[in-house]
Amino acid sequence: MNRLLYYLSLLIIYPISILPFPVLYLVSSFFSFLLKNVFAYRKQVILENLKRSFPNKSHEEISHLQKAYYQNLTDIIVETIKALTISKATISKRCKIENLDVLEDYRKAGRSVVAVLGHYNNWEWAALSSALTVKQKMVVVYKPLSNTFYNNLLNNMRSRFGVEMVAMRDVARFYITNRKETFVACYVADQSPSNQNGIFWTPFLNQMTAVQNGPEKIAKKFNHPVIFVRLSRIKRGHYILNMDHLVDQPKETKEGEITTIHVDALAQQIKSKPENWLWSHKRWKKKPPSTN
Numbered sequence: 001m002n003r004l005l006y007y008l009s010l011l012i013i014y015p016i017s018i019l020p021f022p023v024l025y026l027v028s029s030f031f032s033f034l035l036k037n038v039f040a041y042r043k044q045v046i047l048e049n050l051k052r053s054f055p056n057k058s059h060e061e062i063s064h065l066q067k068a069y070y071q072n073l074t075d076i077i078v079e080t081i082k083a084l085t086i087s088k089a090t091i092s093k094r095c096k097i098e099n100l101d102v103l104e105d106y107r108k109a110g111r112s113v114v115a116v117l118g119h120y121n122n123w124e125w126a127a128l129s130s131a132l133t134v135k136q137k138m139v140v141v142y143k144p145l146s147n148t149f150y151n152n153l154l155n156n157m158r159s160r161f162g163v164e165m166v167a168m169r170d171v172a173r174f175y176i177t178n179r180k181e182t183f184v185a186c187y188v189a190d191q192s193p194s195n196q197n198g199i200f201w202t203p204f205l206n207q208m209t210a211v212q213n214g215p216e217k218i219a220k221k222f223n224h225p226v227i228f229v230r231l232s233r234i235k236r237g238h239y240i241l242n243m244d245h246l247v248d249q250p251k252e253t254k255e256g257e258i259t260t261i262h263v264d265a266l267a268q269q270i271k272s273k274p275e276n277w278l279w280s281h282k283r284w285k286k287k288p289p290s291t292n
Contacts, residue, residue, distance in 0.1 A: 006149035017084040021237055024078050032074040036067060042280040049279045053205035053270075068275035072121075075236065080124045083157045088132055091161070095122070095129035095239045102243040103184060106225060107136050112183050114219045116246070116262040117229035118190040119278035120269055124158065126231050126241055127186065131161040137183035138163045141171055141214075143194065171214070175222060186229070187215045190266060192283055200259045201288055204267055210286040216258040219250040226250060226258055228265040233276065 016027065035041040046069060050062050057065075083091075106113050113136070117123055131138045140158060144167050145151040155165045166174045166185075193199050193212040200213040219226050226247040232240045246261050247253060270277045 003149055005147075006153065009150070009153075013081045014084060016078065017081045017086075019082075021082075024082060025075070025236060028074040028078045029071065031077070032070045035074065036070040041070075045282060046279045049283065050274070052207055052284070054274065055206060065275050066279075069277075069279050072276050073278075073280065076122050076124070079122050079237065080157070083124055083128060083160070086128070088161060091125060091128050092132055094237055095125045095241065097130065097133055097241045097243070099243055100133060102227060102245065103134055103136065107182050110182055112136070112181070112185065112222070112224045114215050114224045114226045114250075115184050115186045115229050115243075116189045116215050116226060116265075117186065117231065118266040118269070119188060119281065120266070121231040121233050121239055121276050123188060123231065125239060126229060127158055127163050128161055129239075129241070130184070130186075131163045134184060137178075137181060139166055139174070139183050139185045140164070141166050141168060141185060141187050143168055143191070168214070171218065175218065179222075185218070185224075189215055189262060190278075190283070191281070192285055199286075200256055202256070202260050202263050204263050205270065207284060208288045209263075209284060210288075211259055211263055213256070213259045215262070216250070216256070219247065219258055220253065223249065223251045226262065228262055230265075230269055233273075 016024070019027065036043075043066075046066055047062065050057075050065055050069075054062070054065075103113060117126065127138065127140050140163050142155075142158075142165055145154070159165055189212065191212070193210050198213050198217070199210045200216075201208055202211055203209070204211070215226070218224065225245075228244040228246050230242045230244055232242070234240055244265065246265065247258050250258060
C-alpha cells in the first residue's frame with residue numbers, strides 16, 4: 001500500500017514540479033485559500049501557538065499572521081515539490097549565500113562545523129543551494145519518516161546536488177567514520193524532541209520549551225564551531241542565506257550555553273517576521289516536569 005501511495009503521489013506532484021514559477025505560485029495561493037477557509041488546517045493549533053508566543057499582539061494582528069502563515073506554508077510546499085526538477089542554475093539564482101567566507105575560513109583551518117537552523121522560510125532550498133556553493137561536504141541530519149517510500153522521495157530530492165543525508169540514529173557513526181574530513185553538518189533544531197533523553201528546557205517565544213541538545217553535544221565532543229543559518233525571503237521565491245557566528249570554541253562553554261544561544265538566535269529571527277515559521281507544528285506538546 002505504501003508503495004502504491006508513493007507512485008500515486010508522484011503522478012500528482014511531478015506535474016506540479018515542472019510548472020513555471022508564476023503558475024506555481026498561483027497554485028500555492030489557491031491551496032492557501034483552501035487550507036485556511038475550507039479545511040481550516042490545524043487552525044486551533046496555529047492560533048494557540050501564535051497567541052501564546054505573542055500575548056501582547058491584538059486579535060487583528062494574530063489573524064493577519066495566521067493568514068500570512070498559510071501563504072508561507074503553501075509556498076514552501078510547492079517550492080519543495082519544485083525541488084524534484086529545479087535546475088542548479090535556478091536554485092543558485094533564487095537562494096544565495098551572502099557570507100560564504102565564514103565557512104571558508106573554517107575549511108582552511110581544517111575544522112568541521114555544526115550549522116543550526118529552524119523551520120523558517122524554505123529550509124529545503126537552503127540545503128540544495130549550499131551543496132552547490134560550499135566547498136566542504138554538506139551533511140543534513142534528519143529524522144526518518146515512518147513511511148519508507150516518502151522518506152526515500154524526500155531524501156532523493158534533498159541529495160540531488162550532493163548533500164549527504166544522515167539519519168539521527170547514525171550520527172555517531174558518521175562522525176567517527178569522517179573524523180579526518182571537514183564538513184558542515186546541518187541540524188534543523190526546532191522540532192519537539194521525540195524522546196525524553198537529552199532534553200534541555202529553555203525559554204523560547206514566551207514559554208518554557210523542550211529542546212533537543214544533540215547539536216550542542218556533538219559540537220562540544222568534537223569542538224566543532226557552531227553557526228546559525230539565517231534564511232531571509234527577499235521576495236516571493238527568492239532567499240538570502242547568512243551564516244552567523246555563534247560559538248567558536250564549544251569545549252569552553254558551560255552546559256546548555258550553546259543550546260540557549262542558538263534557540264535565542266532563532267527566536268529573534270522569528271520575531272522579525274513571525275509568519276515565516278512553522279506554526280502548524282505542535283511544538284509545545286511537551287510540558288516542563290513541574291507542570292505535569
